[in-house]
Amino acid sequence: MRVVYLDNNATTKTAPEVVEKMQPYFEEYYGNPSSMHNFGGLVQKEIALARESVASGLGCLAREVVFTSGGTEADNAAIFSATGSQPDKKHLVTTRVEHPAVLSTMKYLEGKGYEVTYLGVDEKGRLDMQEYLDSLRPDTALVSVMYANNETGVIFPVRDMALAAREKGVLFHTDSVQAIGKIPMDMKDLPVDYLVLSGHKIHGPKGVGAVFVRKKSPFRPYIMGGHQENGRRAGTENTTGIIGLGKAMELVLKNMDQKNDEMSRLRNKLEQGLLGAVTNSKVNGETLNRLPNTLNISFSYVEGEAILLMLDQFGVCASSGSACTSGSLEPSHVLRAMGVPFTHAHGSVRFSLSRYTTEDEIDLVLEKMPGIIQRLRDMSPFSADSEAICATK
Amino acid sequence: MWEYTDKVKEHFINPKNAGTIEDADAVGEVGSLACGDALKLYIKLDDAGRIKDAKFKTFGCASAIASSSVLTEMIKGKTIEEASKITNRDIARELGGLPKEKMHCSVMGQQALDATLRNLRGEPPVAQDLEGEVVCECFGVTEDQIRKAITDNNLSTVEDVTHFTKAGGGCTECVPDIERILEELKGQKPAVQEPERTEQPMTNIRRMQLVTRVIDEEIRPSLKKDGGDIDLVDIDGTIVKVALRGACTGCPSSQVTLKNFVEKRLRDRVDETIRVEEVKS
Numbered sequence: 001m002r003v004v005y006l007d008n009n010a011t012t013k014t015a016p017e018v019v020e021k022m023q024p025y026f027e028e029y030y031g032n033p034s035s036m037h038n039f040g041g042l043v044q045k046e047i048a049l050a051r052e053s054v055a056s057g058l059g060c061l062a063r064e065v066v067f068t069s070g071g072t073e074a075d076n077a078a079i080f081s082a083t084g085s086q087p088d089k090k091h092l093v094t095t096r097v098e099h100p101a102v103l104s105t106m107k108y109l110e111g112k113g114y115e116v117t118y119l120g121v122d123e124k125g126r127l128d129m130q131e132y133l134d135s136l137r138p139d140t141a142l143v144s145v146m147y148a149n150n151e152t153g154v155i156f157p158v159r160d161m162a163l164a165a166r167e168k169g170v171l172f173h174t175d176s177v178q179a180i181g182k183i184p185m186d187m188k189d190l191p192v193d194y195l196v197l198s199g200h201k202i203h204g205p206k207g208v209g210a211v212f213v214r215k216k217s218p219f220r221p222y223i224m225g226g227h228q229e230n231g232r233r234a235g236t237e238n239t240t241g242i243i244g245l246g247k248a249m250e251l252v253l254k255n256m257d258q259k260n261d262e263m264s265r266l267r268n269k270l271e272q273g274l275l276g277a278v279t280n281s282k283v284n285g286e287t288l289n290r291l292p293n294t295l296n297i298s299f300s301y302v303e304g305e306a307i308l309l310m311l312d313q314f315g316v317c318a319s320s321g322s323a324c325t326s327g328s329l330e331p332s333h334v335l336r337a338m339g340v341p342f343t344h345a346h347g348s349v350r351f352s353l354s355r356y357t358t359e360d361e362i363d364l365v366l367e368k369m370p371g372i373i374q375r376l377r378d379m380s381p382f383s384a385d386s387e388a389i390c391a392t393k
Numbered sequence: 394m395w396e397y398t399d400k401v402k403e404h405f406i407n408p409k410n411a412g413t414i415e416d417a418d419a420v421g422e423v424g425s426l427a428c429g430d431a432l433k434l435y436i437k438l439d440d441a442g443r444i445k446d447a448k449f450k451t452f453g454c455a456s457a458i459a460s461s462s463v464l465t466e467m468i469k470g471k472t473i474e475e476a477s478k479i480t481n482r483d484i485a486r487e488l489g490g491l492p493k494e495k496m497h498c499s500v501m502g503q504q505a506l507d508a509t510l511r512n513l514r515g516e517p518p519v520a521q522d523l524e525g526e527v528v529c530e531c532f533g534v535t536e537d538q539i540r541k542a543i544t545d546n547n548l549s550t551v552e553d554v555t556h557f558t559k560a561g562g563g564c565t566e567c568v569p570d571i572e573r574i575l576e577e578l579k580g581q582k583p584a585v586q587e588p589e590r591t592e593q594p595m596t597n598i599r600r601m602q603l604v605t606r607v608i609d610e611e612i613r614p615s616l617k618k619d620g621g622d623i624d625l626v627d628i629d630g631t632i633v634k635v636a637l638r639g640a641c642t643g644c645p646s647s648q649v650t651l652k653n654f655v656e657k658r659l660r661d662r663v664d665e666t667i668r669v670e671e672v673k674s
Contacts, residue, residue: 303429305395305454309405322429322454330531330563331429342427379411379458381433381450382426 001315004361008201009150009178009294009352010319014244015203021247022205022240033237034226043239050246057249058195058212059186066211066219066232067242071177071198072101074211075144077222077233078173078194079105082142083114085218086171089141093170095119095127095156096337102144102175103333119145124286125154125338133164140170147176147183147195151321151334151350152285153294155179162191171217177201177209181252182260182291193217199241203354204248208241259355264292266362267353271295273366278373280384284321284340284348293353296321298344301383302376307349310372316365321348343382397455398489404459409466412448421509423501428532428559430457430498434505436468436513444468444476449505456488456495460502463487468506477510479503480545481557496557500542528570531563539571543578551575595664601628603663608635611662612655616641623655631666633659636673647671 005013031040033047048062055062068074079102083092094106096118106116117135119127127145136143143165148155158174165172173194176185181202187195193214200206213219213232225234275281280300299307304322311318321332322345330336331345340348351365377383397405414435424431430453439445447465451458464484468476481499485491491499511517525536542548542557551571555561561568608625616623620640627634635655641647648671656669 301426301452303453303457306405306458309455313406342429346426346429379408379450380452381422381431382452 004314004316004364006351006353006357006361006365007317007319008354008357009153009350011200011206012203012354013356014200014205015248015251017251018204018244018247022244025240025243030239033239034228046243046246047237047239050242050249053246053249054197054210057180057185057253058197059188060212061215063230064187064212064215066213066229067237067245068209068211068233069207069238070209071099071175071196071201072209074196074198074209075099075101075173075175076105077211077219078196078213079109079142079144080222081194081213081218081220082171082173083109084220086141089139091115091117091137091140093117093119093132093135093140093143093145095121095145097121097125097149097151097334098144098146099150099175099177102146106144114141121154121337123339125149125152125284125334126286126289127156127161129157129160132161136165136168136170140168142171142173144173144175147174147179148291149285149334150178151332152296152338153178153291153352154285155183155289155291158192159190166191178291178294181249181256182293184256187212187214199245199248202248202252205241205244208238208245210245260292263353263355263357266357266359267293267295267351269359270351270353270362270365271297273362274369277366277370281373282344284335284338284344293357295351297349297351298340299347299349299373300343301380302347302373304346304348306376307347307372310376311365311368314364314368316368318352319350321350322346395456395492395495397459397492400463400487400489401456401459401491404462404488405455408458408462410446410448410462410469411450413450414446414448417448419509419513421505421507421512423504423508424452425533426452429453430501432457432461432501432505434461434464434509436509438473443470443472453498453501454495456491456498457501459488460484460491460498461505464502464506473510473513476506479506481542482546493553493556496546497559500557504538528574529558529560529563529567532559534558534560536570536574539574540578543575549575597630600631600664600667604628604633604659604667607659607662608655612658615654616650621650626672631664631668633667633669634672635669637671 025043029043031043033040033044051062051065054065068077090113092106092109092114094102094116110116119132121127145156145158145161147158162172171193174192175196177196177198180197195212197210199208219232221232223234228234228237271283274297278299282298284296284298304320308318308320321335335345335348414437417435418438420435422433433450435448436444437446447468449461449465451461467479467487481503484499484502485496528534528536528539539554539558539560542554546557548554548557551561551568554571561571605625608623613623622638624636624638626636637647651669651671659667659669
């Protein structure tokens with residue numbers, strides 16, 4: 001069956017050019033970059049080129065790029081560098097809608113005696129700048145705010161927030177895993193200390209990511225061993241992964257505006273089509289400052305997992321913020337932080353497009369979705385009329 | 394992705410008896426939009442007092458819809474007396490099993506049936522104050538519901554209780570209460586036994602067959618995922634002799650694997666008196 005992949009905020013197809021670029025470094029040039037011989041040196045040169053490619057995509061110096069095993073490790077590295085280098089500062093600022101890579105690390109640090117301020121969001125998923133400014137304290141070790149939210153696509157004013165932090169001498173980290181390749185980045189103009197990206201979200205391979213660490217910002221090694229990554233991250237390099245990430249970065253930046261326009265055209269078509277065809281449907285998150293590829297939409301009175309499995313019958317891949325899909329019993333922490341009513345949160349579906357998404361694929365979803373929702377609603381004991389009786393929470 | 398059985402998928406994609414009965418003899422309703430799943434069950438009796446027709450309306454995930462669908466099939470043709478004996482385990486079994494995180498869907502089915510039969514007897518729909526104190530505020534689960542789930546399903550951990558009743562799955566503030574209830578019920582439990590076991594005394598042949606099957610179908614595939622393997626060397630009464638192979642040989646945690654996984658699984662699945670011994674060969 002044809003696969004219609006609209007779950008690109010979860011992971012993306014590895015670009016064929018990336019696979020092609022990686023291939024020789026499995027079979028032919030399998031040398032260790034740290035070796036003295038030319039065979040290893042050749043791989044070392046490729047890694048240097050990949051680092052240049054990532055650095056040029058970020059507008060930073062090559063030596064400010066540290067390769068990691070992915071976004072989660074990179075987020076951990078940034079947060080623990082900030083806390084480890086300033087042991088007297090015991091306060092952290094983050095948001096309630098971060099990725100678990102950040103939220104779980106914050107929870108861990110709370111257990112270690114840190115005080116964490118979790119900034120809330122409004123019903124559109126936006127932060128309150130004043131609340132943020134008020135949260136900064138002399139003992140704040142780090143602010144960690146994602147660039148764009150993975151569930152809703154809502155973009156945060158990271159530049160302004162980082163500026164404010166810098167003025168107060170507070171380190172700033174941004175998880176920009178979802179934003180890279182969709183929003184132009186220039187570290188000369190973005191006053192963050194740490195910025196994180198992941199290979200497999202930009203059509204690169206899984207298992208590789210990077211953290212930008214500004215030249216004068218502190219970094220604490222957390223894996224002990226060899227001198228790789230300039231002594232910052234021990235362990236033989238994931239050579240193929242890093243080389244693939246370099247290529248993916250190069251590709252994703254090529255004609256970015258044009259690709260963004262096309263993704264957003266298709267996303268808007270999907271959004272308008274669904275809102276028009278399905279009653280009691282509603283977009284979650286603000287639509288203005290939003291990634292061009294993301295649509296988070298709720299259908300009242302039906303449950304997200306059931307929608308996803310119905311879509312799966314037609315080869316359509318999406319995800320949901322419903323409780324049932326997560327293994328936990330409560331809907332997405334992002335939607336809850338936004339105060340999305342339970343009626344909507346349980347029936348939320350996230351479609352995330354990529355540069356490979358076609359018009360046909362969007363048309364297929366538009367064709368199938370109204371019938372799926374109708375079928376599930378016919379089966380549901382709830383409707384707009386009965387809602388008053390059962391909304392107990 | 395959840396691993397649903399074909400039967401769950403079939404009942405989800407093509408549910409039986411979805412809808413309402415206009416002149417139903419009884420209706421029962423459990424769950425809410427807030428909780429993420431809800432089920433409304435309708436039944437119609439024939440002159441002899443048997444359930445002639447049953448229909449459902451369900452809001453929830455695939456396993457909730459499948460549980461509702463299979464429940465309506467199970468009760469059709471049954472007397473009230475017979476239907477009242479159906480437990481959540483029967484529902485799960487009829488579906489060929491449910492992922493443990495989804496067992497609460499089968500509990501919801503049983504509770505809806507219970508509510509429907511109460512409605513039939515003219516009793517009020519289960520009011521929470523009649524069922525004891527609410528323990529889990531997030532999902533409105535009462536102490537009695539938790540107790541019932543524990544005794545009916547032989548639960549022993551908080552995690553299990555959450556999978557079956559949802560209690561403790563939200564803010565987790567009630568976890569100490571659930572621990573207390575589990576503690577209180579400990580020691581009162583042996584009454585609940587697998588019906589298969591009491592009906593059929595375990596013969597040596599039967600035990601050998603089951604041991605072989607559980608090793609082949611469950612234990613070996615699981616060890617192989619980690620590069621290990623296991624050979625069944627001998628079965629002597631309740632003593633099962635095995636040799637660990639592959640990555641398991643020389644693995645420092647192989648003894649833990651042997652006791653906590655191989656022996657535990659065989660005890661759970663076959664016979665509680667089984668002892669596993671490792672033979673070097």
